[in-house]
Amino acid sequence: MSEAKVEEEDMISALPEDLLVTILLLVPIKDAVATMVLSKRWRFIWMMLPRLEYKENGDGDDDFDDYYELDNSKCNDDDDDDDERNKSIWLFFDKSMELHKAPLLRILHIKLGPRCPSDVDVGKWVAKAVYRGVVVLKIKLCWSAGPARLPKSLYNCKTLVQLVLSHKILVDFPSSSCLPSLIILDLLFVVYKDEASLVRLLSSCPVLADLGVKRMKDDNAYIDVKSFPDTDKFTTSLSAVSSLQLGLTDEVLVRCSTINFSRLIKLTIYPDRSDWLEPFLLLLENAPKLKDLLVDDEYVIIRPKILPLSWKQPSSVPGCLSSQLEIFEWRAYGRREVEEELLTYILANSMCLKTATISLKPTFGLEEQELIKKVLRASSRPLHVCIVGSGPAGFYTADKLLKTHEGARARVDIIDRLPTPFGLVRSGVAPDHPETKIAINQFSRVAQLKRCSFYGNVKLGSDLSLSELRDLYDVVVLAYGAESDKELGIPGERLSGIHSAREFVWWYNGHPDYSSLKPDLKRVILEFEDISCSMVLKAIGYKSVPINDLPFDHKKGIVPNVRGRVVSQTSGGIPQTEPGLYVCGWLKRGPVGIIATNLYCAEETVASISEDIEEGACESAKAGSKGLLQLLEERNVKKVDFSEWEKIDAKEKQMGSESNKPREKLVTWEDLLGEATN
Structure with missing residues (x-):
């Protein structure tokens, strides 16, 4: 039985030309050109490709990924074992560009290495691309010949949006030229005709948003940024970019640290052989809107051990760290001592940080890598702490926490049910002991720190629950003291006219809860006999008050x-x-001790918190202050912050001066809240 003859139908060739062009865009240019021998139908299809990419054989990158290498190792690939691989792509590039007929050439990548002949003319094909309306042009020349001069028409290309020039290219930007559509510009190890070339180029790109510049510091063929004239146009052009990539020599960084990058959103730096830390921080201070920061040490030449790196922590935190930075990455982190200090500083002060990525140099052993990772995880994780109670126990805890966990980016919120801070220091110290109230000055300094906030008139148990507070914060410290009294357990002790010593002390210290007490003051001595009097004071001790969802020992209080x-x-x-969940002060140990006792009590509680953090007890992300303020706003709770307390403080001092006294207190809730919101 004879086999039936099967005829194969060429269905692909029947597709529309624009679809065939799209298919060829998916394969390397050599394979696309090779399709011209398939049939007459295919002979001219490749000539209509709007994107052409040429690179020397043997290069390992597929998409010009080695632009940012700091040496020329990939510009000198040789493989003598394969004659075909050693052939330059130039002849193919030259011939195919001659045959190319597409009316629009949107993307052109050219990468020529040391195998390329030294007498070729790249410029004529660049001019052709400009004529064809090129949008993206990338040229990397690593040949043995001198720098190539590109046609002047390139610098007047109205369609060009992205331009990458790398290595053996001479930048000669004419004074009357302009690149009106250029958004992305990378100049990598190129040569400049004169000092004004870069200045003219940057000042002639009105919509430039992304700038990358790299220089070979030790090569006499390259001009240092330091030598460029300080012109207004140059400064204006750089200050307008939203994305910037810098290879940092001392001169580049010092130059850029003096420019106000008012629109900069994304910054990538490649530290070179430079003492770059302090100028880098100056650059951050001049980039108030920076949200994305990358420090890339991956391709940096190994710095000599004798090269010093130094920095001095600035007196104020750059605004981009405290209010803007959301993404931070450090590649090939080396953990030199000062670099570790800088990393800790950035992580500790970046209050809006959402993502922090630290990759280590491969030279670290596994054990050392794990140790570094553990330290970095602890220092990069935000630590949201809420302290309930603004008396001595609360403020000593806040002070100790902020000092101990600076590297963990600790943020402390202190809430209190009263609109005034300082607890018993304000309302429990007798008027004839003013020296005790000196502690207020120390507590005020803590409350004024950027990483600490006071929110008064917030009542735990009614405005929000303990479980809600724990959902918002990594750590909750209860330090609200003792607001009730022990009882004698005898008949009649709750009759009208019988008050605790606590109530009496709070009354004469202007506590708003007892502004209406108005006792008829008489000296009473109780000697186991019936005495006629209008008031009896019980001085038998304070007692803490439990709240819902909180374990409590009622016997010990x-x-x-x-x-x-x-x-x-x-x-x-x-x-x-x-x-x-933690506790400090009288709620922890009972109503004993003096003000300073709370300092030692706070140190013990903070030590426990630190141990738990070290063991990974605070791994989940919490909303912290942001969540608290949102919750209070939703419930229409009129919080009193520290600046509003200062209004109360100023008013009381003013009223006191009128009576020749240090202070005349506002003693009602209405007066206190009214002055705070005045």
């Missing part, structure tokens, strides 16, 4: 705890602690 960690229950005699 404290929250059960182990070194400040709140204990929820015991299992087999082993205390079980509540993660992220």
Whole structure:
């Protein structure tokens, strides 16, 4: 039985020409050109390609990824074992460009290496691309010949949006030229005709948004940025960019650190052989809108050990760190001491940071890598802390936390049910002991720190619950003291006219809860007999008050705890602690001790917090201040911040001066809140 003859139908060749062009765009240019031998139908298809990419055989990159190499190793690839691979692509490039007929050439990539003949003319094909309306032009010349001069028509191309010039290219920008559409410009190890060439180029790109510049510092053929004239046009052009890539020699960085980058959103730096840290921070200070920062050490030449790196922490945090930066990356981080200090500083002060990526140099051993990763995870993780209570225990805890966890980007919010801070220092110290109130000055300095906020008139238990607070913060420290009294347990102790010493002390110190007490003051001595009097004071001690969802020992009047960690229950005699929940002050130990006792109490609680953080107890992301303020706004809670407390403070001092006293307190809730919002 004879086999049936099967005729194959060429369905691809029947496709529309524009679809065939799209197919050829998916294969390398040599393969696309090779299709011209398939049939008459295919002979001219490749000539209509709007994108042409040429690179020397043997180069390992597919998309010009080695533009930012700091040496010429990839510009000198040789493979003597393969004659075909050693042939330059020039002949193919030259012939195919001659045959190319597309009316529009949108993208042209040219990459020629040391195998390219030294007498070729690249410029004529660049001119052809300009004539054809090129939009993206990338040229990298690593040949053995001298720098190539490109046609002047390139610098007047109205369609060009992205231009990358790399290595053996002479930049000679005519004075009357303009690139009106150029948005992205990369100049990598190129040569400039004179000092004004770069200035003219940058000042003639009115919409330039992304600039990348790299220089070979030790090559006499290259001009340092330091030598460029300080012209207004040059400064204006650089200050208008939104994305910037810089290879940092000392001269480049010092020059750029004096420019106000008012629109800069994304910055990539490649540290070179330079003491770059302090000028880099100056650059950050001049980039107030920066949101994305990359420090790339991956391709940097190894710095000599004798090269010093130094920096001095600035007196104020750059605005981009405190309010803008969202993405930070450090590639090939080397962990030199000063670099570690800088990294810690950036992570500690970047309050809006969403993503931090640190990759290590491959020279680190596995054990050292794990150690560094652990340190970096701790220092890069935001630590949101809420302290309930603004008395001595609360402020000492805040002070110690901020000092201990600066590298962890700790942010502390102190809330209090009163519109005034300082707890018993304000409302529990007798008027004839003013020296005790000196502590207020120390606490005020803590409250005025950028990483600390005070929010008064916020009541835990009514305005928000403890469980809600724990959902918002990594760490919650309860330090609200003792706001109730012990009882004698005798008949009649709750009758009208019987008050605790606490109530009486709060009244004469102007506490707003007791502004209406108005006692009839008489000296009373109780000697186990019936005495007729209008008021009796009980001085038998303070007692803390429990709140919902909080373990509480009613007999002792404290929250059960182990070194400040709140204990929820015991299992087999082993205390079980509540993660992220701590206690300090009288709520922790009972109403004993003096003001300074709270300092030692706070140190113990903070030590427990630090140990738990080190063990990874605060891994989940919390909303912190942002979430708290949103919740209070939704519930129409009129918080009083520290600046509003200062209005109250100023008013009381003014009223006191009128009576020749240090202060005359506002004693009602209405007066306090009215002055705060005045």
